[in-house]
Amino acid sequence: MTLLEVKGLRVEFSGREEPVRAVNGVDLEIERGEIVGLVGESGSGKTVTSLSILGLIRQPGRITAGSILLDGTDLRTLGPEQLRAIRGARVSYVPQSPRGALNPLLRIGKQMENILVSHGEGGRQATAELRRRTVEMIEAVGISDPQRALRAYPHELSGGMAQRAVIANAMILRPDLVIADEPTTGLDVTVQAQILDLFSERVREQGAGALLVTHDLGIVANYCTRIAVMYAGRIVETGPARAVFQRPRHPYTVGLLRSVPVLGQPLFSMPGQAPDLRALPSGCAFAARCANVLPECAAVPPPWREVAREAHRFLCHLEDGAPL
Template sequence: MSEKKETVLDVKNLHVNFKTYAGTVKAIRDVSFTLEKGETLAIVGESGSGKSVTTKTLMGLNAKNSEIPAGEILFKGRDLLKIDDDEWFDIRGDEISMIFQDPMTSLDPTMKIGKQIAEVITTHDYDGEVSKSEAMDKALELMKAVGIPNAEEHIDDYPHQWSGGMRQRSVIAIALAGKPEILIADEPTTALDVTIQAQILEQLKSLQNEIESSIIFITHDLGVVAGIADKVAVMYAGKIVEYGSVDEIFFNPQHPYTWGLLNSMPTTETESGSLQAIPGTPPDLLNPPKGDAFAARNKFALQIDREKQPPMFKVSDTHYAATWLLDERAPKVDVPKPILNRWKRFEEISKQNSIKAGN
C-alpha cells in the first residue's frame, strides 16, 4: 500500500465574485481541491474559465472589487481568507510563490535582474544572516539552476536586454528564491516557442524535486500538462467539471467538455482533418445558467442539463466528473471515436499497472 502524502493545501467550496457596473460576476463557483506535498496539480480550461482568478485568490491578490462570500483555503492549519496583510507578507514569496504569465510586466525594467533575484533572498531573510554580496552569490546560483547561459556575464543585465525565454527563466528564479512550499505557475510558457517551452518545463520539474515543493500549474493547453502534472482539474465557467490523475483525465475522460479539449489537441495518432473545435462560447457569468453551464455547447446534453447542475459523480477513488451522463438513469450516447480509443488505451494502462503491482 502506498504511503499517504501530506496535504499542504485544501481548498473547500470556494466562491469568488466581482462587483462591476453591470452587476456581480460570479467568477468562481464552489471550487474544491487538495494539493499534496511534492505533487503537481494542473488546472486547465479555456480563457475565462476561472483558472487565474482561483490562483490569485490563493495568493490574496484579487482586485479590490472582489468578494469571497463562501469557502476556505487551508494552508498549514490557517485559513488564508482570514489572515491580515502582515501575515500575507510572511507567506508570499516565502511559503507560497507565483510565476506570472508575462515576465516583462513582472520584472522591474529599471533594476538589474541579478539584484531583483537577490532582493527576494534578503527580504525573506528575517534573521539578517545573509549579506547583500551573499544574496548576489545565491542569485547567481539560481540563474545557473534555471538554465541561464553564461550567468556571470548577464547578472548585471536589465530585463530589456534578454530574450523572452531568458526573462521567463529569471522570473522562475525569483519565484524559487524563497524555496516555497507551494509554487503557482500561471501559464509560464504561453508566449514561448515549443523548444524553449519544453526546456523550461523540464527545468521546472527538476527544480521542484530539489526543493520538494508542490506546484499548481495553470494552462489552457492540455498538451503541456502530460509531461508535468500528477493530477488535473478541468475548469469551465468558474467550476471544476472533472478532477483526476493525469492518466485518468487523458485516457479515461468522462466529461464532454474534457472530450472537446482533448479532441482539439493534436497527438501522434491524430488522423488528418480530425481535430474539432468546441462550438460556441462560454456563458456570461453575470447570469450563470440554471443548469449545466456547458449544456449550450454540448451536443450530448440531456434535458436535465438545462434544468439542474450535475453533482460530482465518482468514477474512481481519485476521479470525479460533473456530468449527468454518469447518472445510472442516463441514456447511452455515441461517444466520439477518439475518446473510445482513449478509453481502450486506459484499460491497457490499468492492466499493465495491475501486473506491475503484482495483483
Template sequence: MTQTIVDIRDLYVQYRTFDGQAKVLNGVNLTVKKGEKVSIVGETACGKTTTVKSILRILAPQASIPRGEILFNGSDVLKMGYSELNKLRSSGASMIFQDPTMSLNPVFTIGEQMEAVIRYSGQSGVEQKSVRHELAVKALEETAMPDPERILQSYPFQLSGGMRQRVCIALSLATPRDLVIADEPTTNLDVTIQDQVLKILKQRVEAKGCSLILITHSFGVARETTDRIYVMYAGNMVETAPTQELFREPLHPYSRALMSCIPRLSGGGMAEGIPGRLSNYHNPPKGCRFAPRCPEAMPRCHEEKPESIDVGREHQVACFLYDKDGGK
C-alpha cells in the same frame, strides 16, 4: 497519508464591473498534496488565473470572495492577517506569471529584484548582502543560465523572453517554497524554447520537492509536466483525474470535447472545436454552466448544479451522467 499543501473548498469569486457582478468562480474545489504536480486546463477566461491568484490573495481590487475556504498548510488564507499573509507570500507559495516581459520591474536590475525577494523570504542570514548574492547566483545556475553574474547586472529589457522566464523560475525557487504556481509560463514564448523552459521548471520543482500548480490551455503541456489534471469550465472544476487516466478515459462531456480538439498526427484533418461560447458570467446558466453547449444535456442539467462525484481513485467528475440517480 501525504500532507495536503493547498485545499480550496467551494470557492466563489466575483468581480464588480460596470454591468454588475461577474460571478466568475462558482464553487471551485482543488487540492494539491506535498510534492504533487497538478495542472489546471481550460479555455481562456474560465477562471484559472482567478483561482490561483486567490491563493496568494493578489486578486484585483474589484474582486470579492463571498464564499469558500482556501487552506494553505491547514490555515485559511482568507482569514489571514497582514503578517501571516506576508509569511505565506514570502516563504509559502510563489507565482510565475504568463508574460515574462511584464513580470519583471523594468527599472531595476535582475540582481536588485532577486535580492529584494530573497531579502524578505524570512530565511536566516539573508540580512547579509553576500548571502543574498550567493543565493541569487545559485538560483540562476540551477535554471541553466549562463554567466549568472552578468545576468544579475542586467536589466530585464536586455534579456530575451526565454531568459526572463527562466529568471522568474529562478526567482520563484531561490528560497525554499511549499508551492510554485505557474500561470501559463510558456504561452508567450517561442515554440522552440517552450519545451526547454517547461523542462527546467519541472526539474527544479522536483529537485526542491515542492508542489506545482501549472495553468495551461494545452493538454500536451499538462500531460508532459503534471501528475494530475483539473479540467476547468466557466468557474467550475468539471473533472479531475490522474493524467494517464484522464487521457485514457475522459468522463465529463467537456473533457471529451476538449480532447477531441487536440489535432492528431495520425490524420483525420483538423479538429472540430466545441460549438457555442463560454457562458456569460453576469447572468450564468442556473444549473450546470456547460449545459447550453453540452451534447448530452438532460432537463435536470439546466436546473441543478452538479456536485463532484467520486468515480475512481482520485478521479472526480461533476456531471449528472455519472450520478447514481441518473438523469431524472
C-alpha cells in the same frame, strides 16, 4: 497534511450590473511533490482562482465564500502583512509575462537579492552570502553565464532567459507551493519545453507542490501528475492525468481532448460559447453546448460522480460520463 486545500471558493466581480461570478465553488487539492495542471478555455476562471490563492484579488473583485488552507491554515483569515510574508516565501507566483514580473529598472541580481532581504534573509548575512545564493539559483534555472545574467537588466534578456529569471525569483526562497499561470505562452516551442523541464525539475527537487495553469493539454500530459478541468468558474473533472486522458468522463473534457490537433485529421472545434457569468443557468453551465445533454441538465445542478479506485471525479448527470 495536504499542502493546499481550496474548498468551496467563490469569487465575484461587482459593478453596476449583476456581479460576474468568475469562480463558483472551486475545490482543489495539491500535495507536496505533485504538479496539478489547471486547464480550461479562456475566461473559465483559472487566473482568478490562482490570484485568490495568492491573496491578490483586488476590487471590484471579492472572495465571497470558501477557504484556502495552506498546511491547515486558512489564508483568508490572515491580514495583509501576514499574507505578504507568505507570498514568495511559502507560496510563489510565476505569471504569464516575465516583462510584467521583473522590475525594468533593476539588474536581475539586485532583484533577487531584494527578495531575499525583504524576507529577512539580509540582516546579518553578508553580501557575499546573498551573492552566492543568487548565483546558485540562477545556475539552477539553466543560465550558463550567471555573472552576466545577474548584471543584466530585464530588457537585455531574451523572452526565454527572462522567464528563467522569473522562475529563479519564484524559487529562491524555496516556497512550498508554486503557482505558474501560463508560464510559457508566447515563447518558442523549444524554449517552452526547456522552461517547463526546468520548472518541473525545480519543483520536484525542492519537494514543493505546483499548480500549472495552461490551456495546452500537451503540457499537462508531459508535466502534470494530476489535472483539473475548469469550465465557467467550476472544476468539472479532476483526477490523475493518465486516467483522465485515457478515459475522460465529462463531455467538456472530451471536447477539449478532441480539439487537440492530430496530424492528418480534420480539426475539431467545440461548438458554442461559454455562458455569461452574470447569468449562469441553475443547472449545468455546459448544457447549451453539450452533445450528451439530458432533459434535467438545464435546470438541475449536476452531482459529483466518482470513478472507482482512481481519485477521478466529474460533475455531470451522466452516471458514467460521456460515452466514448
